[in-house]
Amino acid sequence: MPNHSLPTLEDVAREAQVSTATVSRSLNSPDNVAAKTLERVQAAVQKLGYSPNFGARALAAKRTNTIGAVIPTMENAIFARGLQAFQETISRNGSTLLVASSSYLRELEEEQIRNLVARGADAILLIGEDRSEEIYEFLKKRGIPYVLAWNYRPNSSHCFVGFDNRAAIKNLARKVLDLGHVTIGMIAGLTQENDRARDRVLGVREALAEYNIPGENFHVIETSYDFTNAGDALELLLEKKPKPTAIICGNDILAVGAVKQAKALGLRVPEDISITGFDDIEVSSIIEPPLTTVHIPHRKMGKIAAECLLAMRKNQVLSKSIKLNPFIVERGSLSKPGE
């Protein structure tokens, strides 16, 4: 492997027979450089394979044009889709996106946030609200704008770009109850350190309370977002007494896993058991029966979050929260009980 000492501005300057200042100018404001000089510099840059040291540049110029994002995992269509839209918007505005993933671990997430800040991210996208007060203090102290996506709270000092998880699933639960289901199971995501998952359980509980469903008619099992786990959870729920006639799932992944397992157990969906999803990712319309679920505008959310962040960075003011509206998509996995 070749030498490890990278060419610097000075090397280019020497090669082009000009000063480092002129090289710097050729790179950053070519208009202020004579055409012939510019040409020489560019040739030297080319020859040496020079590219500026980002750290040094950030240090000297005090700006980075970089926006960071920390997501729980890349291995999930939901975040991937929103993030791609986020990235496209960031790119279009001439900024660079830096992504880190936290594996749903709070401590790792905070480490990643600090890391992004240290790397000069001048604005940050975060998922949900659950994290230590210190990290918020940290961001505020450093004057780094951030947006919380995938959730929404009206009376918060944070800027949210997302949707009300609780209300969204509550509406779906009402629809389930309206159909006459009185014993409900729920396969939820892990609620610890995950406000979205928690809000979804909460929303279902609220709907149940409205319809006066007693506690013993509702069972929740929490599990990580995984097809297989969801299948296991379904089996456990089916053993409960009284047996649930409808299973509300924390997201589409869980719902798909449940549908698969139900079919494997010889149950018909929705005739024998109704199952609902959340998110409306592509797989939900592929499975048979296609899922009745809650549609979340992920790409729109990513795009708007990026725009908010860009604006906040520019104006140095807290942007107001933006609430997106999920809606129920009725496909075929939900019907009246025993029908």
Add this chain to the structure above:
Amino acid sequence: MPNHSLPTLEDVAREAQVSTATVSRSLNSPDNVAAKTLERVQAAVQKLGYSPNFGARALAAKRTNTIGAVIPTMENAIFARGLQAFQETISRNGSTLLVASSSYLRELEEEQIRNLVARGADAILLIGEDRSEEIYEFLKKRGIPYVLAWNYRPNSSHCFVGFDNRAAIKNLARKVLDLGHVTIGMIAGLTQENDRARDRVLGVREALAEYNIPGENFHVIETSYDFTNAGDALELLLEKKPKPTAIICGNDILAVGAVKQAKALGLRVPEDISITGFDDIEVSSIIEPPLTTVHIPHRKMGKIAAECLLAMRKNQVLSKSIKLNPFIVERGSLSKPGE
């Protein structure tokens, strides 16, 4: 929004009544600092919300502990899954992963590569082989190790960690032909600037040649990886004369789209039309019928690629290429023609 001037080492030093050198030591080698001093420094760090400036640190220390990756898109389960494994391995080794996505655009990809290098990435993961000679030169000149994943070529100067796309799909095509299919359609990914997609078309063509299938019995339609596009492509293929009895798809996304559309057209899969996939992502076992496809060990690939990169960075030697072995998974979307 609060002040924008971040606390520096010097601020911490002043607060803790020590020199900047001592603060730096407290952070990087606490063992060489007196317990009482350390305590004071940590308190000051806490109080000021200090975190070191990465650029300055990289500048002074000449190392970043950062590994970069440029993937075509985050919006695809394939890359997401491999990348997550890649990231986990990187993290476990105390390094940080920086991800950028190129939207399948060669120029954007090169820009992203340069960007990552400028940011101090000391090794880089790339997908496939298709890119300009200059960018490879650039990486070599800077002595930055890179690994090309998702593909494999035996006699190459590059280090590959991947699989032989051509051979993998060729085997699948042979199986299709063995079953007696003589008119074949293919829904391929966009082959321009995408060696994986190109190799897959090539592999199918080679198998056809082996079985002496004439050119007019084979039709290829290229499209981006999208369910809907795949459905449209299927319709076009079904209009060809002679009409194909089997559709080989460039990946599972395309295959799922094709299966969906076939069913929508009232066709039975595989009785009326056989359809095969590639990748074996989760959705392929969820759709009805589940896909016969080629299994690619994405997570394993991500993990090994990370290990290679880590080793190359450490030893400063080109690691040898690693070939992973895909295998065919027979599920149910492929059968004899007209059966």
Add this chain to the structure above:
DNA sequence: TTGTATGCGTTATCAA
């Protein structure tokens, strides 16, 4: 239009 000189925040060398 170009060059000189200074500072950005950190690490590392050397003395104390």
Add this chain to the structure above:
DNA sequence: TTGATAACGCATACAA
């Protein structure tokens, strides 16, 4: 164990 100080690579105010 601690402190002073010289790099690190670049941008920019100021001079020429």
